[in-house]
Amino acid sequence: MLYTTKIDLSVAKQKKLHRSGQALLYDIAKRVRSGYSWWLIQEVAVSKVLRTVAVLSTKYGTERTSVQRAKDKAKDETAAVLFVWPVRNDPAGYTTKFRVLLLATEHLDGEIMFDARKKPLNVNLYSNRNAVFKLRGSLKDAKKPKLGYEWDWSLTAQSEQIMRERFMAQHANPAGLQKLLAAYKSLPMVSGYRRQLLEALKATKPAWKKSTTPAVSSYKLEVKNGTKPDLFSARYIPYIRGFPKLFNDPADTFETYLAANDKLQKEVRRVQLETVRSQHGGAEL
Numbered sequence: 001m002l003y004t005t006k007i008d009l010s011v012a013k014q015k016k017l018h019r020s021g022q023a024l025l026y027d028i029a030k031r032v033r034s035g036y037s038w039w040l041i042q043e044v045a046v047s048k049v050l051r052t053v054a055v056l057s058t059k060y061g062t063e064r065t066s067v068q069r070a071k072d073k074a075k076d077e078t079a080a081v082l083f084v085w086p087v088r089n090d091p092a093g094y095t096t097k098f099r100v101l102l103l104a105t106e107h108l109d110g111e112i113m114f115d116a117r118k119k120p121l122n123v124n125l126y127s128n129r130n131a132v133f134k135l136r137g138s139l140k141d142a143k144k145p146k147l148g149y150e151w152d153w154s155l156t157a158q159s160e161q162i163m164r165e166r167f168m169a170q171h172a173n174p175a176g177l178q179k180l181l182a183a184y185k186s187l188p189m190v191s192g193y194r195r196q197l198l199e200a201l202k203a204t205k206p207a208w209k210k211s212t213t214p215a216v217s218s219y220k221l222e223v224k225n226g227t228k229p230d231l232f233s234a235r236y237i238p239y240i241r242g243f244p245k246l247f248n249d250p251a252d253t254f255e256t257y258l259a260a261n262d263k264l265q266k267e268v269r270r271v272q273l274e275t276v277r278s279q280h281g282g283a284e285l
Contacts, residue, residue, distance in 0.1 A: 011063055012053035013255035015084065021125045022188040024085055025153050028101065028123065029135055031081055033151055036103035037116045037137075041123075046261065049084070049098045050254065056082055056102055072105075080104040086257065087127050094264045095257075099124065117149060122156060130163075131187055132156045154192030164200045171207040174219040177231055189238055198234055205232045 018024040032039075044052045057063045062082035064072075072079040081103050086095040101123070107113050114121075120134040134156045137149035155163065163184060170176040184197055208216065208231075222228035229236050 007051070007054050007058055009050050009054050011057050012050045013253060015053060015057070015063070015082075015254050016252060017254065017257055018083075018085060020188075022190075024083065024125070025123065025133060025135075025188050025190060028083060028103070028121070029151050029153065031103050032116055032121065032135060032137070033149075035105050036079070036081060038104045038107050038113045039101060039116055039121050040111055040113045041099060041101050043087075044098050044100055046096060046098065046258070049100070050258070052100060053082065053084055053254070056100070060102070060104070060108065062102070078104055078106040078108065080108065084254075085125065086261070087125075094268065095261050097127075129158055132159045133188070133190070133193065152192040153188070153190040155196050160196050160200070163196070164203055167200050167204040168207060171204050172211040172213050172216055174215050174231070177208075181231060185237065194237060194239070198237060201232045201237075208232065
């Protein structure tokens with residue numbers, strides 16, 4: 001289904017943003033399970049994201065209601081949905097880029113798309129490669145393909161290896177290990193990823209047991225006395241119980257998010273400019 005009406009930025013401005021990484025991954029997986037298996041991802045600068053979203057929304061009707069999309073599918077017409085999330089590349093905390101994911105029930109003409117049933121869908125919520133999630137599908141019954149696929153999120157091989165190496169690097173540092181574990185526990189605790197996290201801790205535990213540094217010995221004693229948690233116990237790795245916040249006070253729509261982001265960026269620049277002026281405001285020697 002192709003839409004050729006005039007591009008309207010108001011459609012993009014009113015698009016809702018997910019309030020958490022957990023909600024985003026859950027919603028993407030739900031769509032893929034219901035037949036939106038063809039995908040493409042692109043990274044877009046803040047200055048271009050509104051137009052990009054508006055063009056895709058208009059061209060492929062991604063903002064149509066669920067009832068309208070169901071009618072499209074019933075008529076064997078291609079239906080599409082669009083996901084967008086901000087990437088906080090800048091250390092100051094504001095967004096510089098967005099990632100845009102287009103899902104469709106069929107390959108869209110003119111686009112380079114992949115089928116999630118053959119090529120896992122990778123979703124990165126951050127600016128680095130430390131936590132890239134992949135949605136992989138496997139046939140429920142290889143002898144009965146009509147039964148469909150089972151889908152689960154987990155870290156890519158590269159991100160999993162990074163996680164293992166980071167834990168091992170901190171095996172003799174209880175404070176560093178606690179901080180690192182807290183960071184990984186804040187990621188969407190989908191079942192596949194939870195298993196990977198437990199395996200990474202299991203692989204680190206032998207080195208922890210052999211460590212005899214004062215900090216490790218002290219921590220082990222406190223665990224024995226019941227005053228500190230066992231860092232390697234599965235009981236402290238939560239299951240999915242809710243939707244943890246990915247961003248502080250996230251905006252409901254693109255329009256409000258971009259306005260708040262622009263305000264933050266201008267404030268950061270103002271502070272930086274004042275710092276430069278103060279450093280060069282004295283008499284020249």
